[in-house]
Amino acid sequence: MIMRLMLLGFLVFSLAFQGAVAATSECEECKTIVDLLQFEWGEKKTEECVMEIAVFICETFHIEDNDVCNFIISDFSDEFMYVISKILVTPHQLCGLLMKNNCGDFVDPLATIWNMTIPGNQPAYVPKQIVPAGNPTLRALHLTDLHVDMFYTPGMEAQCDTPQCCRPQDMNVEIVENYQSAVKEPAGPWGNVGSCDTPYWLLTNMLQHIANTAGQLDYVMVSGDLVSHTVWAYTPETHSFMVRNLSDTIRSYFPNTPVYFAVGNHEGVPVDNIAPHFTPKKYHMDWLYKTMSDSWKGWIPEDQEKTLEYNGCYMKKIYDGLRMISLNNVYGDRINFWLYINQTDPDGTLQWLINQLQDAENAGDKVHIVAHIPGSDSEALEGYALNYYKIINRFTNTVVGQFFGHTHSEQFYMMYSNPDDYKSTPNNVVYSAPSVTPYSDFFPAYRIYTIDGVHSGSTYQVIDYEEWYFNLTSNNANPTNVKWEQLYKSANAEYGLKGQTPDEYNQMIERMKTNDDLFNRYYENRYRRTIYDGRAPCSDQQCRNGYLCDARQFHQTNQLCTDLEGGMIKPKDSKKKYSARFVTSQEKRRGKEECKI
Known part of the structure; x- marks a missing residue:
């Protein structure tokens, strides 16, 4: 169970940040590492090490920057552990999720597509027209993302x-x-x-x-x-x-x-x-x-x-x-x-x-x-x-x-x-x-x-x-x-x-x-x-x-x-969204020593 939780910890963050890779060699590497870790650590690791192990895998695979990987062992591990304990997948399903392209058994815990029941009896569409001048108007201020x-x-x-x-x-x-x-x-x-x-x-x-x-x-x-x-x-x-x-x-x-x-x-x-x-x-x-x-x-x-x-x-x-x-x-x-x-x-x-x-x-x-x-x-x-x-x-x-x-x-x-x-x-x-x-x-x-x-x-x-x-x-x-x-x-x-x-x-x-x-x-x-x-x-x-x-x-x-000829490069979002809590050198050393990483 602990091994499963460790792998799921990695799964949750890789899913969220979409840091997946798709090459066949990396697919096999993922499976091999999962098997080796399972053999080396078995099922006896304490829960305290689950987060350390997840960070280790995250950093080893370069799924995300180290600060994001270290977010896993932040002050929010209690909430994180609750979530991953509710998602039940096998280790090789993890590789299927990360690599996407025929690597292991694909699993999608996000159940990406679900449907609301939309009411019927929709009125005929009335196109929005340019508003004619001469009528009273309102003025509305729009502020967003204050981030004070x-x-x-x-x-x-x-x-x-x-x-x-x-x-x-x-x-x-x-x-x-x-x-x-x-x-x-x-x-x-x-x-x-x-x-x-x-x-x-x-x-x-x-x-x-x-x-x-x-x-x-x-x-x-x-x-x-x-x-x-x-x-x-x-x-x-x-x-x-x-x-x-x-x-x-x-x-x-x-x-x-x-x-x-x-x-x-x-x-x-x-x-x-x-x-x-x-x-x-x-x-x-x-x-x-x-x-x-x-x-x-x-x-x-x-x-x-x-x-x-x-x-x-x-x-x-x-x-x-x-x-x-x-x-x-x-x-x-x-x-x-x-x-x-x-x-x-x-x-x-x-x-x-x-x-x-x-x-x-x-x-x-x-x-x-x-x-x-x-x-x-x-x-x-x-x-x-x-x-x-x-x-x-x-x-x-x-x-x-x-x-x-x-x-x-x-x-x-x-x-x-x-x-x-x-x-x-x-x-x-x-x-x-x-x-x-x-x-x-x-x-x-x-x-x-x-x-x-x-x-x-x-x-x-x-x-x-x-x-x-x-x-x-x-x-x-x-x-x-x-x-x-x-x-x-x-x-x-x-x-x-x-x-x-x-x-x-x-x-x-x-x-x-x-x-x-x-x-x-x-x-x-x-x-x-x-x-x-x-x-x-x-x-x-x-x-x-x-x-x-x-x-x-x-x-x-x-x-x-599909009509945009010549291909496209989507705008790169340089907004750093995840300011992870940076752990200290001492914390890293202690965690790796205790968990033998």
């Missing part, structure tokens, strides 16, 4: 060897032991592009700037990820503090403006992990949801507090004819390892979404959805993403706005009547706003939408949006006179759109195939015009096709990109 680091320290090393820099490293004995007094790149006074998160004073400066310059804001959306990337330090206490602190901070700058939050993957403890209620009670996230419920009082209806405190979702009728739904889609996160036990609609969030959309359709209301992880992201589970896609397609006349985050870059995603056919009808656009954090390649930014307002027959569709960014290079050079700059005043004008409709965005993708100026503009805006990390221009067709394919995908399929 309360320990950001100007002058600290910005180019450190850990996944989180610009802060004291004294929690890491190994780094301190080898620390060089000469700082290669001092952290800037207002933040740093790279492996650094948002200083608290940068957040408050942004909020003050918005309060002073934006004019009337009718509501604010925050698409999740409030805390920093220092996942080794995640605890319920620190997360509760950050939820309360940042909610109060935003409220202090917008005391009369409602704010609608969504749960992000970094709200999980451990990171990415939101335990559904089929797990033992000690793992439940009720403490997080209760903190959110208490911190967001006045912004969400009292009759929604019970739902929020159960699964992190809620709905509010924000105007006559318009509802806001906050969907906790961390239940569709590939690295939420609780889902390896059972990923089928955890805590009923998608069934709850169906019920909410059916109620809205019956009432003739429109719906905006705020959530965190886009369905095509590498961290998204395809089963959850595809079911969400089908739900939105069923209620495509009702859902008129979707507001996501997570990627840190400015993006949009198309949705089509056939999820696997780009030639089918484009029926929805998903907005993914730029992050406040500069981690890893971005200047901080925010977005403000202009939306069809409250009037008879309102569509409540997005009409246009503007973006503002904070140039860390120039502002760090002149830290006493910082300024926020407008990236562009109008997305419609920036990209030559007649309006914010699915047809217009679909045609924009077509135009970007050959229009260099348009594509380069989109490419530069995606990164808020940063020039960090030696990023080369996206000048060849394969690179361009990768970005165009991204825009078509809101679930994980390349069927939407």
